[in-house]
Amino acid sequence: MSAWWPAWQQGFAGFAWPWAWALLVLPLLAWMLPPRQPASAALRVPWRSRLEEVAGGDAGNAVATWLLPLLAWVLLCTAAARPQQLGEAQVPPQQARQMLLAVDLSGSMSDPDMELGGQVVDRLTAAKAVIADFLERRAGDRVGLLVFGQRAYMLAPLTLDRDSVRLQLRDSVAGLAGRETALGDAIGLGVKRLREQPEGQRVLVLLTDGVNTAGVIEPLRAASLAQAEGVRVYTIAFGGGGMRSLFGVPLPVQGEEVDEDTLRQVATMTGGRFFRARDTGELAGIYAELDRLEPVDVAAAPVRPRIELYPWPLGAALLLMALAMPLRRRAA
Template identity: 70%
Template sequence: PPQEGRQMMLAMDVSGSMSEPDMVLGAQPVERLTAAKAVLADFLDRRAGDRVGLLVFGDRAYTLTPLTADLSSVRDQLRDSVVGLAGRETAIGDAIALAVKRLRNQPEGQRVLILLTDGVSNAGVLEPLRAAELARAEGVRVHTVAFGSDGSARFFGIPVAADRDPVDEATLRRIAEMTGGRFFRARDTDQLVGIYAELDRLEPIAAKGPTLRPRNERYAWPLAVALLLGALAWVWPERRR
Protein backbone atom coordinates (compact mmCIF):
# COMPACT_ATOMS: atom_id res chain seq x y z
CA PRO A 1 0.00 0.00 0.00
CA PRO A 2 1.11 3.63 -0.43
CA GLN A 3 2.97 5.34 2.38
CA GLU A 4 1.21 8.26 4.03
CA GLY A 5 1.92 11.75 2.72
CA ARG A 6 2.91 14.64 4.93
CA GLN A 7 0.65 17.19 6.63
CA MET A 8 2.78 20.23 5.85
CA MET A 9 2.42 23.91 6.66
CA LEU A 10 4.52 26.43 4.74
CA ALA A 11 5.17 29.69 6.61
CA MET A 12 6.49 32.58 4.52
CA ASP A 13 7.79 35.91 5.78
CA VAL A 14 6.12 38.82 3.96
CA SER A 15 7.56 41.58 6.17
CA GLY A 16 9.00 44.78 4.75
CA SER A 17 12.53 43.45 4.36
CA MET A 18 11.32 40.82 1.87
CA SER A 19 11.10 43.67 -0.66
CA GLU A 20 14.91 43.94 -0.83
CA PRO A 21 15.93 43.39 -4.49
CA ASP A 22 19.10 41.46 -3.65
CA MET A 23 18.20 38.17 -5.36
CA VAL A 24 18.71 37.10 -8.98
CA LEU A 25 16.16 35.09 -10.93
CA GLY A 26 16.56 34.41 -14.64
CA ALA A 27 19.58 36.75 -14.76
CA GLN A 28 17.43 39.61 -13.45
CA PRO A 29 17.53 41.25 -9.99
CA VAL A 30 14.33 40.51 -8.06
CA GLU A 31 12.93 41.03 -4.59
CA ARG A 32 13.46 38.33 -2.00
CA LEU A 33 9.76 37.54 -1.93
CA THR A 34 9.65 37.04 -5.70
CA ALA A 35 12.56 34.60 -5.54
CA ALA A 36 11.05 32.74 -2.58
CA LYS A 37 7.66 32.42 -4.30
CA ALA A 38 9.27 30.98 -7.44
CA VAL A 39 11.18 28.36 -5.44
CA LEU A 40 8.18 27.46 -3.28
CA ALA A 41 5.96 27.04 -6.35
CA ASP A 42 8.46 24.55 -7.79
CA PHE A 43 8.57 22.75 -4.43
CA LEU A 44 4.77 22.43 -4.44
CA ASP A 45 4.90 20.85 -7.90
CA ARG A 46 6.75 17.91 -6.34
CA ARG A 47 4.46 17.40 -3.32
CA ALA A 48 1.54 15.54 -4.91
CA GLY A 49 0.27 13.18 -2.21
CA ASP A 50 0.72 15.66 0.66
CA ARG A 51 -1.80 17.97 2.27
CA VAL A 52 -0.24 21.42 2.35
CA GLY A 53 -1.29 24.67 4.01
CA LEU A 54 0.13 28.16 3.56
CA LEU A 55 0.48 30.93 6.12
CA VAL A 56 2.20 34.30 5.91
CA PHE A 57 3.52 36.44 8.70
CA GLY A 58 4.58 40.00 9.35
CA ASP A 59 3.27 41.86 12.42
CA ARG A 60 0.89 38.90 12.79
CA ALA A 61 0.44 35.49 11.24
CA TYR A 62 -2.44 34.62 8.92
CA THR A 63 -3.54 31.39 7.28
CA LEU A 64 -4.05 31.84 3.56
CA THR A 65 -4.78 28.19 2.80
CA PRO A 66 -5.71 25.49 5.33
CA LEU A 67 -4.30 22.00 4.91
CA THR A 68 -5.50 20.73 1.56
CA ALA A 69 -4.62 18.24 -1.15
CA ASP A 70 -5.61 20.90 -3.72
CA LEU A 71 -2.09 22.20 -4.31
CA SER A 72 -3.23 24.43 -7.16
CA SER A 73 -5.16 26.50 -4.61
CA VAL A 74 -2.03 26.79 -2.50
CA ARG A 75 -0.06 27.96 -5.55
CA ASP A 76 -2.73 30.55 -6.33
CA GLN A 77 -2.57 32.02 -2.83
CA LEU A 78 1.21 31.94 -2.93
CA ARG A 79 1.24 33.81 -6.22
CA ASP A 80 -1.03 36.55 -4.85
CA SER A 81 1.01 37.15 -1.68
CA VAL A 82 2.70 40.55 -1.46
CA VAL A 83 5.12 42.29 0.88
CA GLY A 84 3.29 43.95 3.76
CA LEU A 85 0.22 41.70 3.47
CA ALA A 86 0.54 40.85 7.18
CA GLY A 87 2.41 43.99 8.27
CA ARG A 88 5.98 45.23 8.02
CA GLU A 89 7.54 43.60 11.09
CA THR A 90 8.39 39.92 11.80
CA ALA A 91 6.41 37.71 14.21
CA ILE A 92 8.20 34.36 13.97
CA GLY A 93 6.78 32.99 17.23
CA ASP A 94 3.20 33.70 16.22
CA ALA A 95 3.78 32.02 12.85
CA ILE A 96 5.02 28.84 14.53
CA ALA A 97 2.13 28.86 17.01
CA LEU A 98 -0.45 29.24 14.23
CA ALA A 99 1.10 26.37 12.29
CA VAL A 100 1.06 24.18 15.40
CA LYS A 101 -2.64 24.95 15.87
CA ARG A 102 -3.33 23.86 12.29
CA LEU A 103 -1.29 20.67 12.61
CA ARG A 104 -2.01 19.40 16.11
CA ASN A 105 -4.94 17.18 15.10
CA GLN A 106 -3.09 15.57 12.20
CA PRO A 107 -1.53 12.07 12.36
CA GLU A 108 1.61 11.79 14.47
CA GLY A 109 4.88 11.69 12.59
CA GLN A 110 3.43 13.61 9.64
CA ARG A 111 3.25 17.12 11.15
CA VAL A 112 5.78 19.35 9.40
CA LEU A 113 6.37 23.10 9.27
CA ILE A 114 8.80 24.76 6.86
CA LEU A 115 9.39 28.37 7.89
CA LEU A 116 11.23 30.89 5.72
CA THR A 117 12.30 34.29 7.06
CA ASP A 118 14.87 36.95 6.30
CA GLY A 119 14.82 38.83 9.60
CA VAL A 120 14.72 38.92 13.38
CA SER A 121 11.54 38.35 15.37
CA ASN A 122 10.46 41.80 16.54
CA ALA A 123 6.67 41.56 16.73
CA GLY A 124 3.87 39.28 17.86
CA VAL A 125 2.70 37.83 21.14
CA LEU A 126 4.81 34.69 21.48
CA GLU A 127 8.59 34.44 21.68
CA PRO A 128 10.06 32.13 19.00
CA LEU A 129 11.65 29.67 21.42
CA ARG A 130 8.47 29.43 23.47
CA ALA A 131 6.62 28.66 20.25
CA ALA A 132 9.24 26.01 19.47
CA GLU A 133 8.47 24.38 22.84
CA LEU A 134 4.80 24.20 21.83
CA ALA A 135 5.78 22.66 18.49
CA ARG A 136 7.91 20.05 20.21
CA ALA A 137 5.11 19.19 22.65
CA GLU A 138 2.68 18.70 19.75
CA GLY A 139 5.11 16.62 17.67
CA VAL A 140 5.53 19.26 14.94
CA ARG A 141 8.88 19.08 13.17
CA VAL A 142 10.05 22.57 12.20
CA HIS A 143 12.56 23.15 9.39
CA THR A 144 13.81 26.73 9.33
CA VAL A 145 15.24 28.59 6.34
CA ALA A 146 17.20 31.81 6.83
CA PHE A 147 17.00 33.77 3.59
CA GLY A 148 18.80 36.90 2.42
CA SER A 149 22.21 38.07 1.30
CA ASP A 150 25.06 39.16 3.55
CA GLY A 151 25.63 42.88 3.11
CA SER A 152 25.03 44.36 -0.32
CA ALA A 153 24.22 42.32 -3.40
CA ARG A 154 25.71 43.16 -6.78
CA PHE A 155 24.30 42.90 -10.27
CA PHE A 156 26.94 43.21 -13.00
CA GLY A 157 29.17 44.70 -10.32
CA ILE A 158 26.64 47.35 -9.24
CA PRO A 159 25.35 47.29 -5.61
CA VAL A 160 21.59 46.90 -5.66
CA ALA A 161 20.66 46.54 -1.99
CA ALA A 162 21.93 46.46 1.55
CA ASP A 163 20.83 43.96 4.16
CA ARG A 164 19.53 46.31 6.84
CA ASP A 165 18.06 43.64 9.09
CA PRO A 166 20.31 40.56 9.34
CA VAL A 167 18.56 37.25 9.80
CA ASP A 168 18.62 35.67 13.28
CA GLU A 169 20.43 32.46 12.43
CA ALA A 170 21.03 31.43 16.05
CA THR A 171 17.35 31.44 16.98
CA LEU A 172 16.29 29.68 13.79
CA ARG A 173 18.92 27.02 14.34
CA ARG A 174 17.72 26.48 17.91
CA ILE A 175 14.08 26.18 16.80
CA ALA A 176 15.02 23.44 14.34
CA GLU A 177 17.13 21.59 16.91
CA MET A 178 14.37 21.69 19.54
CA THR A 179 11.77 20.20 17.21
CA GLY A 180 13.83 17.62 15.33
CA GLY A 181 14.01 19.67 12.15
CA ARG A 182 16.88 21.12 10.13
CA PHE A 183 18.24 24.65 9.81
CA PHE A 184 19.30 26.01 6.41
CA ARG A 185 20.96 29.22 5.25
CA ALA A 186 20.27 30.58 1.76
CA ARG A 187 22.18 33.64 0.58
CA ASP A 188 20.94 33.51 -3.00
CA THR A 189 18.26 31.92 -5.14
CA ASP A 190 20.39 28.94 -6.19
CA GLN A 191 21.07 28.03 -2.58
CA LEU A 192 17.36 28.33 -1.81
CA VAL A 193 16.56 25.93 -4.67
CA GLY A 194 19.05 23.43 -3.23
CA ILE A 195 17.52 23.74 0.23
CA TYR A 196 13.99 22.96 -0.92
CA ALA A 197 15.33 20.04 -2.96
CA GLU A 198 16.92 18.73 0.25
CA LEU A 199 13.67 19.26 2.16
CA ASP A 200 11.91 17.29 -0.55
CA ARG A 201 14.22 14.37 0.25
CA LEU A 202 13.97 14.81 4.03
CA GLU A 203 10.17 14.69 3.93
CA PRO A 204 9.30 11.93 1.45
CA ILE A 205 5.91 12.10 -0.22
CA ALA A 206 3.49 9.23 -0.69
CA ALA A 207 5.18 6.42 -2.57
CA LYS A 208 3.68 3.49 -4.42
CA GLY A 209 3.83 0.11 -2.75
CA PRO A 210 5.73 -2.87 -4.18
CA THR A 211 5.05 -3.43 -7.85
CA LEU A 212 2.96 -6.54 -8.54
CA ARG A 213 4.32 -8.27 -11.60
CA PRO A 214 1.82 -10.34 -13.63
CA ARG A 215 2.78 -14.00 -13.72
CA ASN A 216 2.39 -16.39 -16.62
CA GLU A 217 0.13 -19.06 -15.20
CA ARG A 218 1.14 -22.58 -16.38
CA TYR A 219 -1.63 -24.65 -14.80
CA ALA A 220 -3.66 -24.90 -18.04
CA TRP A 221 -1.62 -27.71 -19.69
CA PRO A 222 -1.40 -30.04 -16.65
CA LEU A 223 -5.12 -29.47 -16.02
CA ALA A 224 -5.95 -30.39 -19.64
CA VAL A 225 -3.87 -33.57 -19.41
CA ALA A 226 -5.56 -34.53 -16.14
CA LEU A 227 -9.01 -34.01 -17.61
CA LEU A 228 -8.08 -36.10 -20.67
CA LEU A 229 -6.80 -38.96 -18.52
CA GLY A 230 -9.93 -38.80 -16.39
CA ALA A 231 -12.11 -39.01 -19.46
CA LEU A 232 -10.14 -41.99 -20.83
CA ALA A 233 -10.39 -43.76 -17.49
CA TRP A 234 -14.16 -43.40 -17.62
CA VAL A 235 -14.56 -44.26 -21.31
CA TRP A 236 -12.18 -47.30 -21.44
CA PRO A 237 -14.18 -49.64 -19.12
CA GLU A 238 -17.37 -48.78 -21.03
CA ARG A 239 -15.80 -49.76 -24.34
CA ARG A 240 -14.53 -53.11 -22.87
CA ARG A 241 -18.06 -53.96 -21.70
Protein backbone atom coordinates in the same frame (compact mmCIF):
# COMPACT_ATOMS: atom_id res chain seq x y z
CA MET B 1 -16.19 -18.81 -23.64
CA SER B 2 -13.78 -21.19 -21.90
CA ALA B 3 -11.13 -18.43 -21.77
CA TRP B 4 -13.59 -15.86 -20.44
CA TRP B 5 -15.05 -17.96 -17.62
CA PRO B 6 -11.84 -18.50 -15.58
CA ALA B 7 -11.02 -14.79 -15.82
CA TRP B 8 -14.52 -13.88 -14.62
CA GLN B 9 -14.36 -16.48 -11.84
CA GLN B 10 -11.00 -15.15 -10.69
CA GLY B 11 -12.44 -11.66 -10.35
CA PHE B 12 -15.66 -12.78 -8.64
CA ALA B 13 -15.72 -11.34 -5.11
CA GLY B 14 -18.75 -13.18 -3.74
CA PHE B 15 -21.99 -11.82 -2.34
CA ALA B 16 -22.27 -8.73 -0.15
CA TRP B 17 -25.50 -9.93 1.52
CA PRO B 18 -25.35 -13.76 1.50
CA TRP B 19 -28.12 -13.94 4.09
CA ALA B 20 -30.55 -13.01 1.30
CA TRP B 21 -30.35 -16.64 0.10
CA ALA B 22 -32.62 -17.54 3.03
CA LEU B 23 -35.44 -15.96 1.03
CA LEU B 24 -35.36 -18.94 -1.34
CA VAL B 25 -37.48 -21.03 1.06
CA LEU B 26 -40.40 -18.58 1.09
CA PRO B 27 -42.23 -20.23 -1.88
CA LEU B 28 -41.81 -23.63 -0.21
CA LEU B 29 -43.24 -22.31 3.05
CA ALA B 30 -46.16 -20.77 1.17
CA TRP B 31 -46.82 -24.11 -0.58
CA MET B 32 -46.78 -25.95 2.79
CA LEU B 33 -49.48 -23.73 4.25
CA PRO B 34 -52.84 -25.53 4.67
CA PRO B 35 -55.33 -24.74 1.90
CA ARG B 36 -57.88 -22.13 2.66
CA GLN B 37 -61.31 -23.57 3.51
CA PRO B 38 -64.23 -22.25 1.48
CA ALA B 39 -66.57 -19.90 3.28
CA SER B 40 -69.69 -21.96 2.41
CA ALA B 41 -70.33 -25.55 1.48
CA ALA B 42 -72.58 -24.29 -1.32
CA LEU B 43 -69.46 -23.11 -3.19
CA ARG B 44 -68.06 -26.60 -3.43
CA VAL B 45 -68.04 -28.11 -6.92
CA PRO B 46 -68.33 -31.90 -7.11
CA TRP B 47 -66.21 -32.06 -10.28
CA ARG B 48 -63.43 -29.76 -8.92
CA SER B 49 -60.81 -32.49 -9.06
CA ARG B 50 -61.65 -33.13 -12.71
CA LEU B 51 -61.25 -29.45 -13.56
CA GLU B 52 -57.88 -29.29 -11.79
CA GLU B 53 -56.76 -32.34 -13.80
CA VAL B 54 -57.68 -30.69 -17.06
CA ALA B 55 -56.01 -27.42 -16.06
CA GLY B 56 -52.85 -29.11 -14.81
CA GLY B 57 -52.43 -31.19 -17.90
CA ASP B 58 -51.36 -28.23 -20.03
CA ALA B 59 -47.55 -28.14 -20.22
CA GLY B 60 -47.59 -24.47 -21.16
CA ASN B 61 -49.70 -23.70 -18.10
CA ALA B 62 -47.26 -25.62 -15.91
CA VAL B 63 -44.34 -23.61 -17.25
CA ALA B 64 -46.17 -20.32 -16.75
CA THR B 65 -47.56 -21.36 -13.37
CA TRP B 66 -44.47 -22.54 -11.54
CA LEU B 67 -41.33 -23.02 -13.64
CA LEU B 68 -40.77 -19.45 -14.87
CA PRO B 69 -41.88 -17.84 -11.58
CA LEU B 70 -39.59 -20.19 -9.67
CA LEU B 71 -36.60 -19.28 -11.84
CA ALA B 72 -37.49 -15.61 -11.53
CA TRP B 73 -37.61 -15.95 -7.74
CA VAL B 74 -34.16 -17.57 -7.68
CA LEU B 75 -32.81 -14.72 -9.78
CA LEU B 76 -34.45 -12.14 -7.51
CA CYS B 77 -32.81 -13.75 -4.48
CA THR B 78 -29.51 -13.73 -6.35
CA ALA B 79 -29.88 -10.01 -7.02
CA ALA B 80 -30.84 -9.40 -3.37
CA ALA B 81 -27.63 -11.14 -2.27
CA ARG B 82 -25.68 -8.52 -4.28
CA PRO B 83 -23.09 -10.46 -6.31
CA GLN B 84 -19.91 -8.47 -6.78
CA GLN B 85 -16.88 -8.64 -9.02
CA LEU B 86 -13.40 -7.26 -8.36
CA GLY B 87 -12.34 -4.56 -10.81
CA GLU B 88 -8.87 -3.72 -12.01
CA ALA B 89 -6.36 -2.91 -9.26
CA GLN B 90 -5.98 0.82 -8.66
CA VAL B 91 -3.31 2.56 -6.60
CA PRO B 92 -4.78 5.40 -4.51
CA PRO B 93 -2.93 8.72 -4.30
CA GLN B 94 0.08 8.55 -2.00
CA GLN B 95 -0.16 10.71 1.07
CA ALA B 96 3.01 11.20 3.05
CA ARG B 97 3.01 14.47 4.95
CA GLN B 98 0.82 17.20 6.37
CA MET B 99 3.10 20.09 5.38
CA LEU B 100 2.53 23.73 6.26
CA LEU B 101 4.60 26.41 4.51
CA ALA B 102 5.15 29.59 6.53
CA VAL B 103 6.39 32.52 4.43
CA ASP B 104 7.62 35.86 5.79
CA LEU B 105 5.81 38.84 4.24
CA SER B 106 7.46 41.54 6.35
CA GLY B 107 8.62 44.75 4.73
CA SER B 108 12.21 43.55 4.24
CA MET B 109 11.01 40.81 1.85
CA SER B 110 10.54 43.56 -0.74
CA ASP B 111 14.28 44.29 -0.85
CA PRO B 112 15.49 43.74 -4.45
CA ASP B 113 18.72 41.89 -3.70
CA MET B 114 18.09 38.52 -5.39
CA GLU B 115 18.81 37.32 -8.90
CA LEU B 116 16.32 35.21 -10.83
CA GLY B 117 16.70 34.34 -14.50
CA GLY B 118 19.44 36.90 -14.95
CA GLN B 119 17.34 39.70 -13.46
CA VAL B 120 17.44 41.36 -10.07
CA VAL B 121 14.22 40.71 -8.14
CA ASP B 122 13.02 41.19 -4.59
CA ARG B 123 13.31 38.43 -2.01
CA LEU B 124 9.64 37.51 -2.04
CA THR B 125 9.57 37.05 -5.83
CA ALA B 126 12.59 34.76 -5.64
CA ALA B 127 11.04 32.79 -2.78
CA LYS B 128 7.76 32.40 -4.68
CA ALA B 129 9.54 30.92 -7.69
CA VAL B 130 11.43 28.37 -5.61
CA ILE B 131 8.43 27.40 -3.46
CA ALA B 132 6.21 26.99 -6.53
CA ASP B 133 8.72 24.51 -7.94
CA PHE B 134 8.83 22.76 -4.56
CA LEU B 135 5.04 22.36 -4.58
CA GLU B 136 5.21 20.60 -7.93
CA ARG B 137 7.15 17.78 -6.30
CA ARG B 138 4.86 17.31 -3.30
CA ALA B 139 2.19 15.20 -5.02
CA GLY B 140 0.36 13.25 -2.31
CA ASP B 141 1.04 15.73 0.50
CA ARG B 142 -1.60 17.90 2.05
CA VAL B 143 -0.01 21.33 1.89
CA GLY B 144 -1.13 24.57 3.51
CA LEU B 145 0.14 28.16 3.36
CA LEU B 146 0.69 30.45 6.32
CA VAL B 147 1.99 34.01 5.96
CA PHE B 148 3.26 36.28 8.68
CA GLY B 149 4.52 39.77 9.25
CA GLN B 150 3.41 41.71 12.29
CA ARG B 151 0.73 39.04 12.67
CA ALA B 152 0.31 35.49 11.32
CA TYR B 153 -2.53 34.40 9.02
CA MET B 154 -3.61 31.20 7.26
CA LEU B 155 -4.04 31.81 3.55
CA ALA B 156 -4.67 28.20 2.51
CA PRO B 157 -5.66 25.32 4.80
CA LEU B 158 -4.08 21.90 4.46
CA THR B 159 -5.26 20.52 1.14
CA LEU B 160 -4.31 18.17 -1.68
CA ASP B 161 -5.10 20.97 -4.12
CA ARG B 162 -1.59 22.34 -4.56
CA ASP B 163 -2.74 24.64 -7.37
CA SER B 164 -4.87 26.66 -4.93
CA VAL B 165 -1.89 26.98 -2.57
CA ARG B 166 0.27 28.14 -5.48
CA LEU B 167 -2.31 30.78 -6.44
CA GLN B 168 -2.53 32.10 -2.88
CA LEU B 169 1.25 32.34 -2.74
CA ARG B 170 1.39 34.11 -6.10
CA ASP B 171 -1.05 36.80 -4.94
CA SER B 172 0.80 37.48 -1.67
CA VAL B 173 2.70 40.76 -1.40
CA ALA B 174 5.28 42.05 1.04
CA GLY B 175 3.69 44.03 3.87
CA LEU B 176 0.35 42.21 3.54
CA ALA B 177 0.54 41.04 7.16
CA GLY B 178 2.42 44.07 8.49
CA ARG B 179 5.96 45.39 8.17
CA GLU B 180 7.42 43.66 11.25
CA THR B 181 8.19 39.97 11.89
CA ALA B 182 6.33 37.74 14.35
CA LEU B 183 8.25 34.46 14.22
CA GLY B 184 6.77 33.06 17.41
CA ASP B 185 3.19 33.72 16.35
CA ALA B 186 3.84 32.05 12.98
CA ILE B 187 5.20 28.91 14.65
CA GLY B 188 2.35 28.89 17.18
CA LEU B 189 -0.31 29.17 14.47
CA GLY B 190 1.40 26.41 12.50
CA VAL B 191 1.37 24.12 15.52
CA LYS B 192 -2.30 24.85 16.09
CA ARG B 193 -3.17 23.88 12.51
CA LEU B 194 -1.04 20.72 12.53
CA ARG B 195 -1.79 19.31 15.97
CA GLU B 196 -4.89 17.40 14.79
CA GLN B 197 -3.06 15.76 11.88
CA PRO B 198 -1.63 12.21 11.97
CA GLU B 199 1.32 11.85 14.28
CA GLY B 200 4.70 11.67 12.58
CA GLN B 201 3.49 13.59 9.52
CA ARG B 202 3.36 17.13 10.93
CA VAL B 203 5.87 19.36 9.19
CA LEU B 204 6.27 23.14 9.28
CA VAL B 205 8.68 24.83 6.84
CA LEU B 206 9.34 28.42 7.90
CA LEU B 207 11.12 30.95 5.69
CA THR B 208 12.12 34.34 7.06
CA ASP B 209 14.66 37.08 6.36
CA GLY B 210 14.63 38.89 9.69
CA VAL B 211 14.44 38.68 13.46
CA ASN B 212 11.47 38.42 15.79
CA THR B 213 10.23 41.99 16.31
CA ALA B 214 6.51 41.50 16.98
CA GLY B 215 3.90 39.03 18.21
CA VAL B 216 2.81 37.73 21.61
CA ILE B 217 4.72 34.40 21.65
CA GLU B 218 8.49 34.16 21.82
CA PRO B 219 9.99 31.89 19.13
CA LEU B 220 11.56 29.48 21.64
CA ARG B 221 8.31 29.23 23.58
CA ALA B 222 6.51 28.41 20.33
CA ALA B 223 9.20 25.84 19.58
CA SER B 224 8.45 24.15 22.92
CA LEU B 225 4.80 23.90 21.90
CA ALA B 226 5.83 22.40 18.56
CA GLN B 227 8.05 19.89 20.32
CA ALA B 228 5.20 18.85 22.61
CA GLU B 229 2.84 18.38 19.66
CA GLY B 230 5.33 16.43 17.53
CA VAL B 231 5.65 19.14 14.85
CA ARG B 232 9.00 19.18 13.05
CA VAL B 233 10.02 22.72 12.15
CA TYR B 234 12.48 23.36 9.32
CA THR B 235 13.72 26.95 9.45
CA ILE B 236 15.21 28.80 6.48
CA ALA B 237 17.10 32.04 6.97
CA PHE B 238 16.79 33.82 3.64
CA GLY B 239 18.51 36.97 2.40
CA GLY B 240 21.26 38.90 4.10
CA GLY B 241 23.24 39.01 0.88
CA GLY B 242 22.83 38.79 -2.86
CA MET B 243 22.54 41.45 -5.52
CA ARG B 244 21.16 44.95 -5.75
CA SER B 245 20.52 46.80 -8.97
CA LEU B 246 22.24 50.17 -9.53
CA PHE B 247 21.22 51.77 -12.82
CA GLY B 248 20.40 48.27 -14.10
CA VAL B 249 23.76 46.83 -13.04
CA PRO B 250 23.55 44.05 -10.38
CA LEU B 251 25.92 44.71 -7.47
CA PRO B 252 26.65 42.49 -4.47
CA VAL B 253 25.44 43.91 -1.16
CA GLN B 254 25.26 42.89 2.45
CA GLY B 255 21.66 42.80 3.61
CA GLU B 256 20.33 42.95 7.15
CA GLU B 257 21.24 40.15 9.50
CA VAL B 258 18.95 37.23 10.21
CA ASP B 259 18.53 35.75 13.70
CA GLU B 260 20.27 32.51 12.81
CA ASP B 261 20.81 31.44 16.43
CA THR B 262 17.10 31.50 17.26
CA LEU B 263 16.13 29.75 14.04
CA ARG B 264 18.77 27.08 14.65
CA GLN B 265 17.49 26.49 18.19
CA VAL B 266 13.89 26.22 16.97
CA ALA B 267 14.87 23.59 14.41
CA THR B 268 17.00 21.64 16.89
CA MET B 269 14.29 21.59 19.58
CA THR B 270 11.63 20.24 17.19
CA GLY B 271 13.70 17.66 15.35
CA GLY B 272 13.94 19.70 12.17
CA ARG B 273 16.93 21.39 10.53
CA PHE B 274 18.18 24.91 10.04
CA PHE B 275 19.18 26.17 6.60
CA ARG B 276 20.87 29.36 5.39
CA ALA B 277 20.16 30.73 1.91
CA ARG B 278 21.81 33.94 0.70
CA ASP B 279 20.62 33.67 -2.89
CA THR B 280 18.04 31.94 -5.06
CA GLY B 281 20.33 29.06 -5.96
CA GLU B 282 20.96 28.17 -2.31
CA LEU B 283 17.25 28.44 -1.57
CA ALA B 284 16.41 26.02 -4.40
CA GLY B 285 19.00 23.60 -3.03
CA ILE B 286 17.41 23.78 0.42
CA TYR B 287 13.96 22.85 -0.87
CA ALA B 288 15.53 19.99 -2.82
CA GLU B 289 17.09 18.85 0.45
CA LEU B 290 13.67 19.04 2.11
CA ASP B 291 12.39 16.64 -0.55
CA ARG B 292 15.03 14.19 0.62
CA LEU B 293 14.40 14.73 4.33
CA GLU B 294 10.60 14.51 4.02
CA PRO B 295 10.09 12.15 1.07
CA VAL B 296 6.74 11.24 -0.42
CA ASP B 297 7.45 7.54 -0.10
CA VAL B 298 4.46 6.04 1.67
CA ALA B 299 3.52 3.08 -0.51
CA ALA B 300 -0.23 2.99 -0.84
CA ALA B 301 -1.66 -0.52 -1.10
CA PRO B 302 -3.42 -1.24 -4.41
CA VAL B 303 -7.20 -1.37 -4.14
CA ARG B 304 -9.53 -3.43 -6.31
CA PRO B 305 -12.96 -1.77 -6.44
CA ARG B 306 -16.04 -3.96 -6.11
CA ILE B 307 -18.39 -3.82 -9.10
CA GLU B 308 -22.04 -4.56 -8.41
CA LEU B 309 -23.48 -7.35 -10.61
CA TYR B 310 -27.04 -7.43 -9.25
CA PRO B 311 -28.55 -5.63 -12.31
CA TRP B 312 -27.95 -8.77 -14.41
CA PRO B 313 -29.97 -11.28 -12.33
CA LEU B 314 -32.55 -8.59 -11.61
CA GLY B 315 -33.02 -7.89 -15.30
CA ALA B 316 -33.23 -11.62 -16.08
CA ALA B 317 -35.90 -12.06 -13.38
CA LEU B 318 -37.99 -9.23 -14.83
CA LEU B 319 -37.64 -10.75 -18.30
CA LEU B 320 -38.83 -14.17 -17.10
CA MET B 321 -41.86 -12.65 -15.36
CA ALA B 322 -42.68 -10.73 -18.52
CA LEU B 323 -42.57 -14.01 -20.48
CA ALA B 324 -44.71 -15.84 -17.94
CA MET B 325 -47.59 -13.37 -18.11
CA PRO B 326 -48.67 -14.05 -21.76
CA LEU B 327 -48.24 -17.79 -21.21
CA ARG B 328 -50.62 -17.70 -18.28
CA ARG B 329 -53.16 -15.73 -20.32
CA ARG B 330 -52.91 -18.24 -23.19
CA ALA B 331 -53.30 -21.18 -20.80
CA ALA B 332 -56.31 -19.54 -19.21
